[in-house]
Amino acid sequence: MDKVFELIKRETKRQNETLQMIPSENYASADVRKAMGSIFENKYAEGYPGKRYYQGNIVVDELERLCQERVKKLFGVPHVNVQPLSGAPANLAIIKGLQESEKNIQLSQILSMGGHLSMGQSVSVTNIVMPAVHYGLTADGEINWRELEELAIKHKPKIIWAGGTAYTRIFQWKKYAEIADKVGAYFVADISHIGGLVAGGAHPSPVPYAHIVMTTTHKTLRGPRGAIIMVTKRGLQKNSDLDKLIDSAVFPGVQGGPHMETIAGVAVCLAEANTQKFKKYSAQIVKNAKILANELRIMNYELIGDGTENHMVWIDLTNKGVDGWAAAWALEYAGIIANRQTVPNERKSPYYPSGLRLGTPAITTRGMKEPQMRQIAKWIDEVISYTASEINNIDLSQEQRKTFKQVMIKDKKLLLIAQEVKDLCKKFPINV
Ligand code: DSN
Numbered sequence: 001m002d003k004v005f006e007l008i009k010r011e012t013k014r015q016n017e018t019l020q021m022i023p024s025e026n027y028a029s030a031d032v033r034k035a036m037g038s039i040f041e042n043k044y045a046e047g048y049p050g051k052r053y054y055q056g057n058i059v060v061d062e063l064e065r066l067c068q069e070r071v072k073k074l075f076g077v078p079h080v081n082v083q084p085l086s087g088a089p090a091n092l093a094i095i096k097g098l099q100e101s102e103k104n105i106q107l108s109q110i111l112s113m114g115g116h117l118s119m120g121q122s123v124s125v126t127n128i129v130m131p132a133v134h135y136g137l138t139a140d141g142e143i144n145w146r147e148l149e150e151l152a153i154k155h156k157p158k159i160i161w162a163g164g165t166a167y168t169r170i171f172q173w174k175k176y177a178e179i180a181d182k183v184g185a186y187f188v189a190d191i192s193h194i195g196g197l198v199a200g201g202a203h204p205s206p207v208p209y210a211h212i213v214m215t216t217t218h219k220t221l222r223g224p225r226g227a228i229i230m231v232t233k234r235g236l237q238k239n240s241d242l243d244k245l246i247d248s249a250v251f252p253g254v255q256g257g258p259h260m261e262t263i264a265g266v267a268v269c270l271a272e273a274n275t276q277k278f279k280k281y282s283a284q285i286v287k288n289a290k291i292l293a294n295e296l297r298i299m300n301y302e303l304i305g306d307g308t309e310n311h312m313v314w315i316d317l318t319n320k321g322v323d324g325w326a327a328a329w330a331l332e333y334a335g336i337i338a339n340r341q342t343v344p345n346e347r348k349s350p351y352y353p354s355g356l357r358l359g360t361p362a363i364t365t366r367g368m369k370e371p372q373m374r375q376i377a378k379w380i381d382e383v384i385s386y387t388a389s390e391i392n393n394i395d396l397s398q399e400q401r402k403t404f405k406q407v408m409i410k411d412k413k414l415l416l417i418a419q420e421v422k423d424l425c426k427k428f429p430i431n432v
Contacts, residue, residue, distance in 0.1 A: 023359020070270035091118035097249030098285035110134035114166030142307030163190030168305035177209035196220025200282025213233035223269025293376030321388035335421030
């Protein structure tokens with residue numbers, strides 16, 4: 001057997017026996033994976049349905065149109081591009097499509113306060129294509145509307161972005177739209193994290209307010225790794241060529257041939273998301289996250305946004321005596337897969353940040369509910385409190401970090417929790 005298949009077996013075991021609590025991860029269904037592994041993989045299809053640069057695309061055209069129709073129906077948009085390979089290239093294409101002059105700038109949430117690299121952060125190519133200025137969050141974890149509006153008035157950006165990688169409140173789409181209208185900007189909502197919540201009705205939709213909406217398809221939407229760019233009615237009212245601008249920015253602007261096997265998987269996940277079952281699922285994601293947040297708050301965890309209104313819990317660990325790095329590793333050794341995250345006004349670095357991000361989409365897919373959330377919160381606290389009692393240092397040296405990993409991977413207490421986690425996981429198989 002090729003080594004790869006042995007690795008697939010090991011990864012299957014790992015995913016089965018641990019709790020996936022990275023907010024941007026989920027389990028795609030067996031049907032999605034079947035479509036992803038299909039012979040659509042073999043086909044080159046540069047161009048769009050009815051206008052390809054290769055022969056043999058009769059079936060592919062039908063597939064891409066089917067996928068487009070499903071997006072339009074699910075999100076209520078007049079135009080969609082289903083070809084972006086993932087979120088970052090999708091955002092790059094949006095920026096490229098909207099750029100009219102080298103003087104254009106974009107306005108987005110700052111990376112250290114939950115923004116995303118692909119919205120013009122200084123280390124991203126999206127900043128070279130269109131320089132950016134950034135707004136942050138207030139002390140209570142809300143978008144800093146005053147700062148956003150002041151920056152918008154001062155810089156007259158071409159794009160105002162909503163969304164990113166960490167935010168725990170309901171997005172106030174109307175407020176973004178009002179500011180964007182005031183300065184003539186395009187309002188682009190990146191709903192990658194909450195795409196499934198919007199589809200399932202567990203978060204308000206930005207479609208009535210934004211000109212463009214982008215979502216990745218593998219997070220709460222539970223599809224393959226990909227992305228879609230939607231142009232809304234409002235977008236076409238602002239610029240009747242917006243659909244064409246986006247399409248030509250995706251291809252040939254940023255990408256070559258689309259991954260038709262991914263588009264097949266996206267089409268399957270969209271049908272799955274357009275069901276009552278998915279509505280219930282997305283509501284449960286939020287319910288679970290609220291319970292998890294509440295339990296942690298009771299145990300004196302500092303939560304950005306003082307809780308959550310979506311699928312994510314964002315913790316500042318400074319008062320706990322560990323940083324996000326140590327907490328994330330200790331949790332992994334105990335079978336809980338989280339990810340470390342910067343916090344507003346971060347004083348450390350993105351690699352060794354002060355915070356942690358947890359999410360409920362994947363464990364909700366497994367069927368876990370309120371009682372399991374309470375148990376998981378208890379384990380998380382046990383791991384973090386124990387780790388703090390072992391090190392009580394939020395600024396470990398490189399040498400101390402090396403020793404920490406060598407010691408903690410064999411730690412009896414963490415191994416015991418890992419066994420308890422495994423027992424729970426057995427009762428909630430990844431049944432998709
Ligand atoms: N990596 C994604 C996340 O975890 O939020 C964003 O690209």
